[in-house]
Every structure is written in C-alpha cells, then in structure tokens.
Amino acid sequence: MGLQAALRLIYPPLCIACDGQVATEFGLCTDCWQTTPFIGGAVCDCCGAPLPGEDDGRAAQCDDCLTLARPWSRGRAALQYRDTARQLVMALKHADRLDLAVPAAQWLMRAASPLIAPDTVIAPVPLHWLRMVRRKYNQSAVLAQALARQAGRPACPDLLIRHRNTRSQEGRDRDGRFRNVEGAFRVRPGRDWVAAGRPVLLVDDVMTSGATLSACTEACLAAGAARVDVVVLCRVAKEA
Incomplete structure (x- = not known):
C-alpha cells in the first residue's frame, strides 16, 4: 500500500x-x-437510442427501428456518438488507446446487463484481415473481451469473419450501407457449435444505420444461434 x-x-x-x-x-x-453523453432513461429496446421521457419499464422503439426491421432481438448503447464520446472512440480505434477498454467495458456492462443470460456468448464485429494488418487490432474485439470479463461470460473473438473486404461505410446513405455489407460476414468454419442453440451478444464500437450489425446477426442466426442481441459503445442518434 x-x-x-x-x-x-x-x-x-x-x-x-x-x-x-x-x-x-x-x-x-x-x-x-x-461533455460525455451517456445514454440513460428511456431508450429504444431495439437499438439503444435515447427516447424522450422517463423509462417506464415498457419496451419502446425509435422511429428508425419502427420503419426498418432489425434481425436481432434487442439492442443497447452506452453513449451517444458526439463530443467527448466521439473523441474516445476515435482514440481507441486509431490511436492505440487500448487502456480505454477498461472504462468502456464498465459503461457497456451497465447498458448491456439486461441482455446477458447465463449462456450468452459475447462476440465482436470482425475486421477483414487486410484491415487488421493495417490497424494491428480490432477495437470491437478489444471491447468484447473486456465486456466478457466484466460479465463473467465467455468471449469468442473469432466467431465471425468478414470474408469480403468491404469499403468504408463513410459517406454512404442507409441503403448504400446495407448494400455494402450484404453477405460480407459468416461464422468461421468450425465455430458453428459456439453459436448453435445459444444467445449471442454482438459488440461493436459505433452503430449508425445498423447495417453491419444486421449482416453479422444474419450470419449468427444462419449458424443456429438461439437469438442475437447487440450492444455498442456509441450510437449515432438524434438528441432525445
């Protein structure tokens, strides 16, 4: 001491x-x-975006999730993607700030705790191997493993693979984002047994349209996952 x-x-x-x-x-x-916009109170049960009013315990959905069917069951987000939250995500993603996974895991756990069952498998959205070589690490995998330690649940960092090197989603409209990642993910050969019959919690750093998480969810469901939920560190969303 x-x-x-x-x-x-x-x-x-x-x-x-x-x-x-x-x-x-x-x-x-x-x-x-x-200046760190933590999400609390009423949230969309499907994507975690903040909603007006207080949390009354009833499931509600934002306008996006009412108009766009999500393949996953429930979703949560810890922060809104702006101000200090955006700064922290960019530092984790591009500046080797792996230390940020420690507080981020605590924030993710607070948001995701309703989604974690005793048999939940926690898995990240994967990078294509070419991007992994350039970046040296997958920030979503770092978050998933840190969250798994917080939750005391198993993590499977290589459950999914991005078998097609998709272009950046930056600057694309919603339809373009979905087209860009369509069919780009699959469960890694030999890992089907991890997802089969069990709930999977997918982890990513930022959700904008939900296109990437949708494609990953479909891959997990095709491998026999009982259900898929999602949690992200930051959600791009309008002010409540």
Whole structure:
C-alpha cells in the first residue's frame, strides 16, 4: 500500500480524455464528464437510442427501428456518438488507446446487463484481415473481451469473419450501407457449435444505420444461434 501511495504521488491518475488530474484511475474529469453523453432513461429496446421521457419499464422503439426491421432481438448503447464520446472512440480505434477498454467495458456492462443470460456468448464485429494488418487490432474485439470479463461470460473473438473486404461505410446513405455489407460476414468454419442453440451478444464500437450489425446477426442466426442481441459503445442518434 505504501508503494501504491508513493506511485500515486509521482504518477497521479489522469483523465482518460484530456489528461487532467482526477481522483481515480480510468476516470473523467468534471469538464469531460459533462461533455460525455451517456445514454440513460428511456431508450429504444431495439437499438439503444435515447427516447424522450422517463423509462417506464415498457419496451419502446425509435422511429428508425419502427420503419426498418432489425434481425436481432434487442439492442443497447452506452453513449451517444458526439463530443467527448466521439473523441474516445476515435482514440481507441486509431490511436492505440487500448487502456480505454477498461472504462468502456464498465459503461457497456451497465447498458448491456439486461441482455446477458447465463449462456450468452459475447462476440465482436470482425475486421477483414487486410484491415487488421493495417490497424494491428480490432477495437470491437478489444471491447468484447473486456465486456466478457466484466460479465463473467465467455468471449469468442473469432466467431465471425468478414470474408469480403468491404469499403468504408463513410459517406454512404442507409441503403448504400446495407448494400455494402450484404453477405460480407459468416461464422468461421468450425465455430458453428459456439453459436448453435445459444444467445449471442454482438459488440461493436459505433452503430449508425445498423447495417453491419444486421449482416453479422444474419450470419449468427444462419449458424443456429438461439437469438442475437447487440450492444455498442456509441450510437449515432438524434438528441432525445
């Protein structure tokens, strides 16, 4: 304990967003906390987007999920994709900030706990191997494994493969996003038994249209998954 106290004096905990001094490891300072849009209260039961009003315990859906059928059962998101949340996702994705998986897993667990059953398998949205070589790691797999540790559930980081190297979704409209990833995912050969007859929780960093998660869900269901739920660190959504 003495050594830990000495180290804290020399290396005090820093805000994960701005490097300002904070009281605990992996925390946010007051200013960054205020600009981190955590999702709470009433949410869409299908994608986790915030909804107006208070949570009354009844399942409700946002306009997007009312007009677009989702192949998965339920969905949740920890944050809205803006301000400090967007900064943190970009740091995790492109700046090797793997330390951010620690607080992110806690936020994901808070959002995803209603979706996790005793036999749930947690799996990430995969990268194509060419993109994996360039990026060195899959941020969704990092999040999935950290969430699995929080939940005490098994993670299967290689359940799915992206067998077609799809182009970026950036700049595409909703229909274009769905066309871009159609048929791009499948369960890895020899991994069907992991999903067969069990609930699968898919993990990704950001949901925009839901096209990528839809394609991954269809692959899991084709392999015999009992059901598929999804959780993302950030949801692109309008203000409630």
